[in-house]
Amino acid sequence: MQDFWDILFRGTQNECYQDDVHEWFLKHQGIDSLLEKYNVSINAILHKEGDFKRLEQNLPDICIDRLDYNIQVALNNKIINTQELNQILESLKFEDNKWFFTDIEMAKLFAKIPLYFNKNYWASPSQILAYSLTANAMQRAMDLKILTTDEIHFSDDLTVWQKLKNSGDKQILQYLNQVENVKQIFKLSTHDNCDTILTGKFRGIDPWVEVTPPKETSLEITSPKVDKNLVRLTDFDFKFKSEFEHVKNIINSGWPKTFLLLH
Numbered sequence: 112m113q114d115f116w117d118i119l120f121r122g123t124q125n126e127c128y129q130d131d132v133h134e135w136f137l138k139h140q141g142i143d144s145l146l147e148k149y150n151v152s153i154n155a156i157l158h159k160e161g162d163f164k165r166l167e168q169n170l171p172d173i174c175i176d177r178l179d180y181n182i183q184v185a186l187n188n189k190i191i192n193t194q195e196l197n198q199i200l201e202s203l204k205f206e207d208n209k210w211f212f213t214d215i216e217m218a219k220l221f222a223k224i225p226l227y228f229n230k231n232y233w234a235s236p237s238q239i240l241a242y243s244l245t246a247n248a249m250q251r252a253m254d255l256k257i258l259t260t261d262e263i264h265f266s267d268d269l270t271v272w273q274k275l276k277n278s279g280d281k282q283i284l285q286y287l288n289q290v291e292n293v294k295q296i297f298k299l300s301t302h303d304n305c306d307t308i309l310t311g312k313f314r315g316i317d318p319w320v321e322v323t324p325p326k327e328t329s330l331e332i333t334s335p336k337v338d339k340n341l342v343r344l345t346d347f348d349f350k351f352k353s354e355f356e357h358v359k360n361i362i363n364s365g366w367p368k369t370f371l372l373l374h
Contacts, residue, residue: 133157136264164208171317171343173203173210177225181316184232185224195220204321211319211341218320218344219351225316226358234311236366241293243309248275248286255280297368305367313362315355317345 134157137143143153168174182199185191191199202217203210212218232238249271252258257278263271275283289296302308319341345352 132264139265165205165210168210170313171315173221173316173318177314177316178203178210181221181224181228184228190224190227191220209319209341211321212344213321215320215344215347218318219348222316222318222344222351223354225314226354229311229314230358230361233314234362236297236299236309236368237293239309239311239366240297240368241290244286244290244293248283248290251280251283251286252278257283295371297370300367300369302364302367304369306370308365308367310365311362313359315359317343317355320344320347322347 134153137153137156142156146153146156166175168177182191182196186193186196198214199217199221202212202214203221204213205211212221249258249263252275253260253263255278257280258271258274262274275287278284297306300306320343321340322342323340345355
């Protein structure tokens, strides 16, 4: 749902709204007052400001959050099994503020997960369009005073959806109907002949892999992406690099769509 909030409040998936409002949200819930009783500053627990390198890393690195949701979705969709999960976790290490794999095959197995789901689900043409249409419905509901920003931030999905469904507003109901039938209202087209181009956020992970440099060659010299004995998977496996760049280019260039049904 992070992409949805980015579209609603930032107009693009390339901004991270949840990070921007993290401190405000915690204060609204009274977390700052609770922490003060123990002489702990709210800033000390903000993932973007504190020293939480295991938890928070910039893309294309692994962090606990990305590790968790990628493994969860891969297991739930039977992309990997529990044996493969254990092998991935056994190969994954954290040292000197970096997550890295000791096994190249496990690095590839894991890194292919976000590529698959990024292209086919999280930033797929139907998913991005559904986010955009839902954001339109909610923005109109706020304009009409049907919804408040507090309801959006502190309520739950079902409650908000029911308020939209019960709004009686023709435009809002049209948006919701399009969301519910999103795969039937468009077809993919070409960039020079389409009604709109919707872009998603590329969430590809290019993990560090531990390697043993050949004695006669220094990887630190031959690759700008090498850190000690760590090298990016894309610099180590050119087949994976090709797949990584292919998915990245598709998502960053956007999905051109022609609408078939608008009612």
